[in-house]
Amino acid sequence: MSTRTRTAETVVPFEEVMRRFDPVMGLEVHVELNTATKMFCGCATEFGAEPNTQVCPVCLGLPGALPVVNHAAVESAIRIGLALNCEIASWCRFARKNYFYPDMPKNFQTSQYDEPIAFGGYLDVEHDDGAGGTEVFRVGIERAHMEEDTGKSLHVGGSTGRIHGADYSLVDYNRAGIPLIEIVTTPLTGAGERAPEIAKAYVSALRDLLKALGVSDVRMEQGSMRCDANVSLRAKVSDDPASVEQAAVPLGTRTETKNVNSLRSVERAVRYEITRHAAVLDSGSPITQETRHWHEDTGVTTSGRPKSDADDYRYFPEPDLVPVAPTREDVERLRATLPEPPQERRKRLQADWGYSDLEMRDVVNAGALEVIEDTVAAGATPAAARKWWTGELARRANSEGVEVTAMGVTPAHVAELDGLVRDGRLNDSMARQVLEGVLAGEGGPAEVADARGLELVQDDGALEAAVDKVIAAHPDVADKIRDGKVQAAGALIGQVMKEMRGQADAAKARALILERLGVS
């Protein structure tokens, strides 16, 4: 039986740690590319396929099989490197990282070692400055390199879901050979107490960037983007974490928390490790250099395997592959395909659309930027596009647990709906009903409106009759309005709408009521 427990270790409150220590982070992010085929063979890469159905002699490591580089993956790697302001190697090789593990078919991983495809870049990350504004933190990118993913082990039995204590293990090699890019930051110093949120902001910004590049699904919950967080503490010698004095203090021993697979967890795991390191150091013990497992449920890390800088993977250049040597022309051609950086794009769109900071944040958090952009392009007003996508549609998507864009409503539909409202053909509640119809697959907005007989009554005679009837039925309210309590008109408008079975223009009804009562 495993004696492993997830009991939280002693920690020191974060604020107290920050008075005495300076945290340093290093983040390693693995991104699965969304290429149609694997890194070194022609197998499909679809997520969630039946186990061991997307395999061939190459990715199963059968005797005699040889790898061939997927050029689409190399191009994605170069584009990622360029978007991260890296230099692109004019000549680099793959290397074999040798170690034995059942989910690794060849018992070596084809990766890159001392010749990464991209190196020496940075990503500017915006984060809350704690005073209502934003600050920019520059995250140094040491390298981005290409490699292949391993298979996936499923440990059955035992209590932990880990290999120790399991009754048996199953391996799915569908994932083996999926192209991965590993993006490694420089040791990030100078973040101070903002370290956990900068970690989160970096991973978030990186995710946006990769999404904009279109190179990955970047779904952390599916493992197509995974983060390992290295954390160490050193003595705090200055109130300014970016000061020269502070930078001169040697780095402490680090731990590497593996597979932190949500943005929130990145922040929590970094924060937890900072508080745990402080407790260990306070107890007079050294930090053990090791990997740590993050437990999402309990919010703690537990000890993994010891890791030293001398871990011996016996790297050597992969003799089965020829070097990758992108020409200057290749690199420039790929540079020309880079999208506008997400932060700049957001600023431009916010200005174009006239959204407040808060509104823009909602849009971004709802992941609705692209769809709103498309909706505005299709003719909707920015305000209406935001209202529908972050309001009604977002609620529906949320309650059904699907992506907002996966419900069958298109930007063109929303633009059309907004057009009907602006033309005065539908009011708000009718528009909502039309949307119901569209969601139910009854057709486009105009079609649904026709089919359901939803249209504002344009015949003023019917509206006037309704207004007169309502005023007659509610003389007390009418008197209040005549006395100047204009806000009481709302009650009468409601009654008019009821009379008209909702098919009236509320603004028009209001104007008519006020006119009849002589207060207009």
Add this chain to the structure above:
Amino acid sequence: MTDLTRLTAARMAEGLAAGDFTSEALTQAHLDRIERLNPVLNAYLQVDTEGALATARAVDAARAAGESLPRLAGVPVAVKDIACTVGIPTTAGSRMLEGWVPPYDATIVTRLKEARMPILGKTNMDEFAMGSSTEHSAYGPTRNPWDLERIPGGSGGGSSAAVAAYLAPLAIGSDTGGSIRQPAAVTGTVGTKPTYGGVSRYGVIALASSLDQIGPCARTVADAALLHEVVAGHDPMDSTSIDAPVPPVLEASATRDLTGLRVGVVREISGEGFQAGVLARFEEAVEELKALGAEVVEVSCPHFRYAMAAYYLILPSEASSNLARYDAMRYGLRVGPDGVDSPSAEQVMGASRDAGFGDEVKRRIILGTYALSSGYYDAYYGQAQKVRTLIARDFEAAFSQADVLVSPTAPTTAFRIGDQTEDPMTMYLNDIATIPANLAGVPGLSLPVGVADEDGLPVGLQVLAPATEDQRLYAVAAALEERLHTAWGGPVLDRAPTVESQEVPA
């Protein structure tokens, strides 16, 4: 009726095309001979009687129907057990892969099938191609048809013995440090290691990826050229495969005159440590080259002396990684450790690798693992790669003075089975003349130049050419072969005692 198995492959192809005999008869003649002699020679590990005959009959039917067929259609071939063959077990001579049946064909096997050549079976070899004698096969040694108490060379002793004993007219070999050329030399046959990248390695079980190359084994230079052209050429499944037309080796094998050709004798691999009878035949052959019009010069390749040391760092390093996949998890031998009820994956890996690999394989895995280790990499693997560069430069310099280089293929004739198994260093020295070509990626060919006076066993001459100039090998070898055959009144194999006439050793 003549014994069809004694014909050259070229003559077999002509006879089939002319309707003199059928492929079924030709294939059956070989299968009969294999059935009779393989129990003695152990040249084949697997014989695919049904598959070979089915291909032969299909070729006969196609020919009868007037279909146009590839030149070697119906000519049988043997394949070293290192190449994957669908439906035929492929073991690389190792217990580790006993009974493993590949689900895919090596590219070269696909090409043999496209050429419609019946595949007779899979030939014996040193385990994972590690050795120079075929004694390191997990399935017992192959015997040299010239003398059943002697080794047929290695690692491809099975292919060369099969060709020398008329158990196949043609065979596929693989050459990492001499495994085609040295067996050819000690069995009186022809063998070529093409330019690195000239023949696809896809589906050929890797020993050392940067050194391995596939090539033909045959009884004549022209036959080797015929098979060379079948298997050579670009393969998108092998990144290291050369994307260029195949050198015109067949055309070159018609060469009869070497006027104006500059032949370099490599000083460092043509003297010291070589058996007297080997040197005598080599020197005579050089005189014959002069008689054919060649200009002979002596060249020096000073870094060849480090080739052996570099080779025995690079090969084990790459092999240690290439052989890591044999871990009992997906295929191959799986045994549990003794006395462990519920072993872990790691324990099963360890026990299986212990049981599945032979001593020579373990020796090289240990050497390679050590050489790649952190702290030793620069001193060993890194240095060896530098030596490799220096050897390539030696070749460049030599090829500026000569169009081809020549040397004896192996320092000795075939040694006795068991003579060198105690001392790996002695065995390693068999490849002293062949290794430089693998390190530099240049092509090499071995052809018989007679028998040594002291033991009556065949001697090989090695021809080396610059990368992608494989046709030069065939031009020189074909002209020399023609001249020697004329002088001898036939090929050197005619002088070999029949297998049937020899006493079978216990």
